[in-house]
Structure formats: C-alpha cells, structure tokens
Amino acid sequence: MSPISLLYGFGILIRNFFYRTGLLKSAKFDIPIISVGNLTVGGAGKTPHVEYLISFLKDYLNVGTLSRGYNRKSKGFILVNPNHNAEIAGDEPLQFKQKYPEVTVAVAEIRSLAIPQMIMAKADLQVILLDDAFQHLAVEPGLNILLTEYDRPFTKDFLLPSGRLREWRSAYKRADIIVISKCPPQMEEEDKAAILQEIRPFSHQQLFFSYYAYFPIYNLFDRNQRFSLHKDMDVLLICAIANTEYLLQYLHEEVNTVFMLEYPDHHYFSKGDIGKLGNAFKNMESKTKVILTTEKDATRLALHRKFLAENQLPVFVLPVEVKIHFDQEETFKKSVSDFLLNFKT
Numbered sequence: 445m446s447p448i449s450l451l452y453g454f455g456i457l458i459r460n461f462f463y464r465t466g467l468l469k470s471a472k473f474d475i476p477i478i479s480v481g482n483l484t485v486g487g488a489g490k491t492p493h494v495e496y497l498i499s500f501l502k503d504y505l506n507v508g509t510l511s512r513g514y515n516r517k518s519k520g521f522i523l524v525n526p527n528h529n530a531e532i533a534g535d536e537p538l539q540f541k542q543k544y545p546e547v548t549v550a551v552a553e554i555r556s557l558a559i560p561q562m563i564m565a566k567a568d569l570q571v572i573l574l575d576d577a578f579q580h581l582a583v584e585p586g587l588n589i590l591l592t593e594y595d596r597p598f599t600k601d602f603l604l605p606s607g608r609l610r611e612w613r614s615a616y617k618r619a620d621i622i623v624i625s626k627c628p629p630q631m632e633e634e635d636k637a638a639i640l641q642e643i644r645p646f647s648h649q650q651l652f653f654s655y656y657a658y659f660p661i662y663n664l665f666d667r668n669q670r671f672s673l674h675k676d677m678d679v680l681l682i683c684a685i686a687n688t689e690y691l692l693q694y695l696h697e698e699v700n701t702v703f704m705l706e707y708p709d710h711h712y713f714s715k716g717d718i719g720k721l722g723n724a725f726k727n728m729e730s731k732t733k734v735i736l737t738t739e740k741d742a743t744r745l746a747l748h749r750k751f752l753a754e755n756q757l758p759v760f761v762l763p764v765e766v767k768i769h770f771d772q773e774e775t776f777k778k779s780v781s782d783f784l785l786n787f788k789t
Contacts, residue, residue, distance in 0.1 A: 481578025486686030513551030590619035684711035
C-alpha cells in the first residue's frame with residue numbers, strides 16, 4: 445500500500461502548502477477557539493478530552509462545542525438539544541449535550557460557516573471547542589491540542605492506507621499542547637522520559653500524559669440506578685468504538701468474564717444486532733450478568749429503547765473521565781486558562 449500512501453501524502457502536502465502560502469485562507473474569529481484532534485484515524489480519546497475541557501471551563505465561561513456530527517443522518521447546521529437522537533445530532537455531540545445541558549452544542553459539515561451561526565444563535569458564547577479539528581485548516585484555532593495514544597504514538601505510524609496517519613508526522617509541530625492519551629493508570633518517570641525523547645516537543649509545545657478513570661455503571665434509561673463492577677460479574681459488552689483494547693484491559697481486571705459484540709466505529713445498531721444482543725445475553729449461563737456499553741454507544745443503543753424495555757435487557761453504561769498524570773492537572777488547566785486570559789480580538 446506504500447505507493448498509495450505516498451500519493452495520499454503528496455495530496456496532503458499540496459493542501460497544506462496552499463494554506464501556508466495563503467492560496468487557501470484560514471478563517472479567524474474574535475472568540476477563543478480550542479481545537480482537540482489527532483493525527484490518526486480514531487481511537488485517541490478526543491471525546492473524553494473534550495468533556496474534560498467542558499467540565500472545568502463551564503463553571504467560568506459560556507462554552508460551546510462544534511463537531512461534524514460524524515455519521516449522523518441529518519444535514520447542515522443544527523443546534524443540538526437533549527431530546528435529539530443520535531441520527532439527528534451524531535453520537536458524540538448528543539453525548540456532550542445530555543451530560544452538559546447548559547453547554548451550546550452544534551454540528552455542521554462546514555465549521556468556518558457554523559461558527560458565525562453559533563455566535564448569532566448564542567451571543568453570550570465565550571469559547572468554542574472544536575472536536576476532531578486538527579486537520580481542519582479552514583479554521584485557525586487559538587489553541588491546538590493534539591492527542592496521540594500511549595501504545596500507538598504517531599511517531600511509529602504511517603500514512604493511510606499503510607497506517608493510520610491522516611497526514612505526515614511532521615504536522616505535529618502545529619500543536620500547542622500534546623497529550624499522550626490512554627496511558628496506564630500507574631506510570632513511571634522512566635516511561636515519561638522515554639516518550640519525551642521519542643516525540644521531542646518543540647520549545648512552544650507542552651507535553652502531558654492522560655489516563656482514564658472509570659466509575660460505577662448506570663442504567664441506560666435510569667441514571668439513578670448505579671452499582672460498581674465486581675469479580676463475580678459476567679459482562680456482555682456491546683460497542684462500536686475505534687479501539688477497545690484499553691477498555692477491555694480495564695474490564696478484565698474488574699469482572700469475571702467479558703463477552704463482546706464488536707462493531708465498526710459509530711455503527712448504528714440494527715434490529716438484527718439488537719436481536720443478537722438479546723439472544724447472547726439469554727444464553728449466558730451466569731447468576732450475575734449484565735449488558736455493558738460505552739457512553740458514546742449508549743446514544744445509539746437508545747434508538748432501540750422499546751425493544752430493550754420489552755425484552756427486559758439490563759443495559760448499563762460505563763462512565764469515564766480523563767485524568768492527568770504526574771500531578772500536572774493544574775498545569776494543564778493553567779495552560780488553557782492562560783490562553784483564554786491572554787486572548788485578544
């Protein structure tokens with residue numbers, strides 16, 4: 445696949461050259477814009493990191509998020525509300541809105557046109573978070589946050605279709621902050637030093653290390669019904685996310701057994717998929733069993749609410765939060781806060 449990768453890479457070089465020389469213009473706005481993205485296709489943890497930013501900014505600022513709404517079945521600019529479904533809003537934007545109703549959430553194919561629409565609709569917006577926008581050069585963010593996975597860093601990857609890179613590795617120099625995501629919960633200083641040596645961040649860049657903290661699971665249709673996973677429990681996991689390795693590693697440490705129904709990222713579960721889920725659950729020979737899914741997948745499973753309720757299938761959701769290693773959480777927040785405080789129109 446290398447010749448195709450080279451052709452793809454040549455096309456990316458031309459596009460980036462056009463933006464660098466001004467033949468293609470990047471839009472700038474009089475509002476702080478923070479981009480969260482990665483160099484690879486999926487799996488780096490953009491959604492939890494956007495939520496991390498929302499969670500500490502929303503108490504001080506009027507926050508908005510803007511996404512493409514990947515794989516949604518609607519078109520154009522939409523302001524998401526909690527009563528939308530995943531087909532209208534997209535799974536990740538709907539997740540943002542349902543978890544943080546006070547935040548303005550929008551989806552649109554053309555983000556440079558959507559930002560003015562957001563500002564017109566919500567004149568009190570003070571910061572906009574762009575989800576999955578590292579390659580979206582049509583908008584120039586004030587702060588560019590790049591994610592790369594601990595087990596699969598961009599430094600050891602290749603261009604599509606030979607590897608998973610969307611553009612050349614050297615594009616990482618556009619980042620202001622680099623986050624090594626999905627690190628082990630326990631991480632040694634030696635690992636940190638090795639990664640610093642591998643990536644060699646530029647003088648204008650800061651490097652952080654993040655991991656996931658998981659919390660008690662809750663019922664898909666009743667968030668008040670919560671309990672913790674335990675070693676006597678057997679789990680039927682249904683998910684359609686880009687990379688399940690980190691999640692499975694956690695579950696294998698917490699429960700007895702894990703059976704998985706896995707689908708492509710952002711997959712809309714069909715009636716056949718849900719029927720298969722029901723049969724697999726009924727065939728599990730266990731006294732303590734539960735159906736488990738991710739928060740992103742929950743938005744698409746909710747489309748089958750009636751079937752799940754009628755068949756008494758106990759679907760529970762595993763919530764996750766981003767944590768920052770090496771006591772650098774306040775440093776990370778200060779970096780973002782300093783950008784916002786020093787922003788000038």
